[in-house]
Amino acid sequence: MFDSFVHLVREIYQTDGFIPLHEPRFVGNEKQYLLDVIDSTFVSSVGPYVNEFEKKIAEYCGVKHAVATVNGTAALHIALLLAGVKPGEEVITQAVTFVATCNAINYCGSAPVFVDIDAATLGLSPRAVAEFLEQCAEHRDDGVYNKVSGNRIAAxxxxxxxxxxxDMQGLTRVCADYGIPVVEDAAEALGSYVEGRHCGGFGVFGVLSFNGNKIITTGGGGMILTDDEELAQQAKHLTTTAKLPHAWKFEHDQVGYNYRLPNLNAALGLAQLEQLPNFVERKRQLAGRYLGWAEHNGAEMFKEPAGSQANYWLNALLLNDLEQRDAFLEYSNAQGVMTRPLWALMPDLPMYRHCQTDGLSQSRRLADRLVNIPSSVVF
Incomplete structure (x- = not known):
């Protein structure tokens, strides 16, 4: 199976050289828009491309407002602050995630609480969240508290x-019962839908990432999504160093953050966004090729959850066990085909080992089996 897989990937990408996991594609107006920004001299956080990029992302995602930031971690940090997360509080999240999710929680002075995933979605399980809250949560006058730690559960x-x-319908329903705001980390999900709604549009906030390895890139960049106009205005204010509008004075009314996306990056992003429908279609075709190979070779690929349409940002192969996973990683990378395991589970990292978990049985089984495989858009 291993040799067959390497042969397939080389056939797909038509090269005998190194094949990365995911690389950007620049096939549209990227150079034209970047030159336009350079000629205008508005290369920093003020310029028409920033405003247009925000407008177009909001339209694509089906939300009322979008606020552009320097990266997805900054977007999540601000979203959590505006959702009401304060020092000494806790945020329920999943152990199967990139470390930036937990770092943004930590920036707020809060701590993550790790609840298990749903094997059918790879995301936070509504059932597991409900069970955790039933066992550990108690209502007080000012919110829901964790009976184990005594801290408020803020998001x-x-x-x-x-x-x-x-399963956003399930998660929002469970959290609504406890009055817990939902902030979606949709960093990897631009172009993904569940029950016809774009990811990032279910919670009080959603966030996107446009890092160099995402489905579209601004080099670095992120976006805060919300339907709440007042929250959107606050997000823009906070990410612009909390500067009050004035023609020439520098007045700031609170501690702000220098988090706005530069015009230069937004120009790149706008050109990439024009290609997004094509990118999504081609990535789904690539996933279809992998799924077909798996069916004929006795292998297992992760498929999009029922009722959803995924962008298949990174395709995932599921091996039998840890031993086979590691053998596959050794073989494929030795052959110049980049593959990688799942991220280390968050409570296995030194700075999050002290955090409460619910046991994470599904998360640990997944970590022993999952491998990401080359997923760049194919032309």
Whole structure:
């Protein structure tokens, strides 16, 4: 099977050289828009491309407002602050995620609480969240508290892993019962839908990432999504160093953050966004080729959850066990085909080992089996 897989990937990408996991594609107006920004001299956080990029992302995602940031971690940090997360509080999230999710929680002075995933979605399980809250949560006058730690549970952050949507209807329903705001980490899910709604549009906030390895890139960049106009205005204010509008004075009314996306990056992003429908279609075709190979070779690929349409940002192969997973990683990478395991589970990292978990049985089984395989758009 290993040799057959390497042969397939080389056939797909038509090269005998090194094949990366995911690389950007620049096939549209990227150079034209970048030259336009350079000629205008507005290369920093003020310029028409920033405003247009925000407008177009909001339209694509079906939300009322979008606020552009320097990266997805900054977007999540601000979203959590505006959702009401304060020092000494806790945020429910999943152990199967990139470390930036937990780092943004930590920036707020809060701590993650790790609840298990749903094997059908790779995302936070509504059932597991409900069970955790039934066992550990208690209502007080000013919110819901964790009976184990005594800390307030300030938010819930599900993450759409590799672009595969979580069960957002289930999660928002459970969290609504406890009055817990949902902030979606949709960093990997631009172009992904569940029940016809774009990921990032279910919670009080959603966030996107445009890092160099995402389905579209601004080099670095992120976006805060919300339907709440007042929250959107606050997000823009905070990410612009909390500067009050004035023609020439420098007045700031609170501690702000220098988090706005530069015009230069937004120009690149706008050109990439024009290609997004094509990118999604081609990535889904690539996933189809992998699924077909798996069916004929007795292998297992992760498929998009029922009722959803995933962007298949990164395709995921599921091996039998840890031993086979490691053998596959050794073989494929030795052959110049980049593959990688799942991220280390968050409570296995030194800075999050002290955090409460619910046991994470599904998460640990997944970590022993999952491998990401080359997923760049194919032309």
């Amino acid at each position: 819930c952050v599900p993450m759409h892993v590799f672009g595969h949507p979580c």
